[in-house]
Amino acid sequence: MPLYEFRCPEGTTFEASFPMGQAPAELACAQCGEPAGRRISAPRLSVAGSAAFGLIDSTLRSAHEPEVVTGLPGRSRRPATRYTTHPLHQKLPRD
Numbered sequence: 161m162p163l164y165e166f167r168c169p170e171g172t173t174f175e176a177s178f179p180m181g182q183a184p185a186e187l188a189c190a191q192c193g194e195p196a197g198r199r200i201s202a203p204r205l206s207v208a209g210s211a212a213f214g215l216i217d218s219t220l221r222s223a224h225e226p227e228v229v230t231g232l233p234g235r236s237r238r239p240a241t242r243y244t245t246h247p248l249h250q251k252l253p254r255d
């Protein structure tokens with residue numbers, strides 16, 4: 161559903177989502193209760209669902225939901241695979 165922007169007489173701007181073509185011309189402001197008129201804003205339909213939109217979304221989300229690191233990078237718990245059977249290679253230091 162598209163997002164519509166409203167602005168009340170006191171200057172509070174807020175957005176609300178309505179089905180296409182069903183947005184009211186006025187909506188009660190959540191702050192003061194006064195009827196807030198619908199504003200004309202730039203549609204963001206061209207970026208919705210695109211890779212750019214996903215990047216913007218994840219960037220905004222990282223501000224309050226950062227990804228949590230739970231371990232050292234590049235280390236797996238899987239035991240090392242044996243690549244060689246040469247006896248001298250067994251004496252080489254392991255990481």
Ligand SMILES: [Zn+2]
Nearest residue numbers: 168172189192
């Ligand atoms: Zn208001």
